[in-house]
Amino acid sequence: MLRGLPDGWMGAHEGTGTWTPFDVLGHLIHGERTDWVRRLQIIFEHADSRAFDPFDRFAQFEESRGKTLPQLLEEFATLRADNVRHLRALGLTDADLDRKGLHPTLGPVTLRNLLATWVAHDLDHLVQVARVMARQYSDEVGPWSQYLRIISGAQG
Amino acid sequence: MLRGLPDGWMGAHEGTGTWTPFDVLGHLIHGERTDWVRRLQIIFEHADSRAFDPFDRFAQFEESRGKTLPQLLEEFATLRADNVRHLRALGLTDADLDRKGLHPTLGPVTLRNLLATWVAHDLDHLVQVARVMARQYSDEVGPWSQYLRIISGAQG
Numbered sequence: 001m002l003r004g005l006p007d008g009w010m011g012a013h014e015g016t017g018t019w020t021p022f023d024v025l026g027h028l029i030h031g032e033r034t035d036w037v038r039r040l041q042i043i044f045e046h047a048d049s050r051a052f053d054p055f056d057r058f059a060q061f062e063e064s065r066g067k068t069l070p071q072l073l074e075e076f077a078t079l080r081a082d083n084v085r086h087l088r089a090l091g092l093t094d095a096d097l098d099r100k101g102l103h104p105t106l107g108p109v110t111l112r113n114l115l116a117t118w119v120a121h122d123l124d125h126l127v128q129v130a131r132v133m134a135r136q137y138s139d140e141v142g143p144w145s146q147y148l149r150i151i152s153g154a155q156g
Numbered sequence: 157m158l159r160g161l162p163d164g165w166m167g168a169h170e171g172t173g174t175w176t177p178f179d180v181l182g183h184l185i186h187g188e189r190t191d192w193v194r195r196l197q198i199i200f201e202h203a204d205s206r207a208f209d210p211f212d213r214f215a216q217f218e219e220s221r222g223k224t225l226p227q228l229l230e231e232f233a234t235l236r237a238d239n240v241r242h243l244r245a246l247g248l249t250d251a252d253l254d255r256k257g258l259h260p261t262l263g264p265v266t267l268r269n270l271l272a273t274w275v276a277h278d279l280d281h282l283v284q285v286a287r288v289m290a291r292q293y294s295d296e297v298g299p300w301s302q303y304l305r306i307i308s309g310a311q312g
Contacts, residue, residue, distance in 0.1 A: 027181045106299040113298030120297050123290040124306040132281040141276050142269030143262040150280040 025072045026060025032079035051104040067125040170262035182216025199257040207260040
């Protein structure tokens with residue numbers, strides 16, 4: 001979705017404090033490194049007797065500094081492939097999916113919740129990136145803006 | 157985004173009258189066939205002296221009938237590649253982008269508006285597909301739903 005796009009798209013955002021596609025990619029990388037598989041391991045080792053470490057939602061601002069978009073894409077692809085390979089090798093059973101964990105603020109969760117959230121979290125940020133990019137064209141689309149929910153903000 | 161996914165994802169929707177990823181793909185195909193490039197031609201040939209033909213937002217329900225997702229993906233990829241090749245070959249200038257057209261309900265538009273809308277329309281439907289898919293996991297994500305705007309519906 002992002003590979004080969006001009007730099008202007010990568011630095012686009014929706015105002016102060018909002019994230020660019022570049023920021024989102026760094027956030028997904030940090031999740032691959034410290035969140036999903038790490039929390040899976042904590043569930044296997046400690047069940048709900050030990051809370052997950054809190055996730056740093058702002059780590060990417062430091063970690064991505066000085067990197068290029070192609071570098072981040074490569075980094076994400078490698079980490080994700082490793083993590084999916086690791087997950088497959090575990091051969092999780094239905095019983096495993098019911099294993100209990102403890103989220104530091106949300107409380108009791110299951111491994112099933114964690115894995116479903118890994119997927120939905122990807123899609124959530126994909127929506128964010130698409131929205132940020134489309135809104136760069138808010139003016140260029142002219143009167144069509146009223147038909148484009150991604151720009152008009154209409155629910156549907 | 158859709159290639160290789162289990163059938164269950166392709167038929168997912170958000171309730172009566174809402175579209176599945178399969179429906180969205182058919183809609184994008186119909187646009188490639190009858191909308192974007194056709195309207196560009198009308199602008200070049202008639203400027204704003206002739207309105208575009210109305211776009212049929214429901215054509216895919218007939219046209220996609222009996223087709224498989226891989227067939228639709230292949231069809232879309234071919235049509236889009238042809239259309240982008242056609243667009244590139246035109247070598248549009250800034251003056252061309254200001255050419256005037258007439259939308260049957262929106263009224264006066266420019267070629268610039270049309271091309272920007274082609275892009276934003278893709279992203280709009282990409283958001284729709286991501287949302288439909290993520291919401292299939294509304295229950296499975298458990299308490300994480302409150303952190304996932306794609307599921308909670310929160311604006312942000």
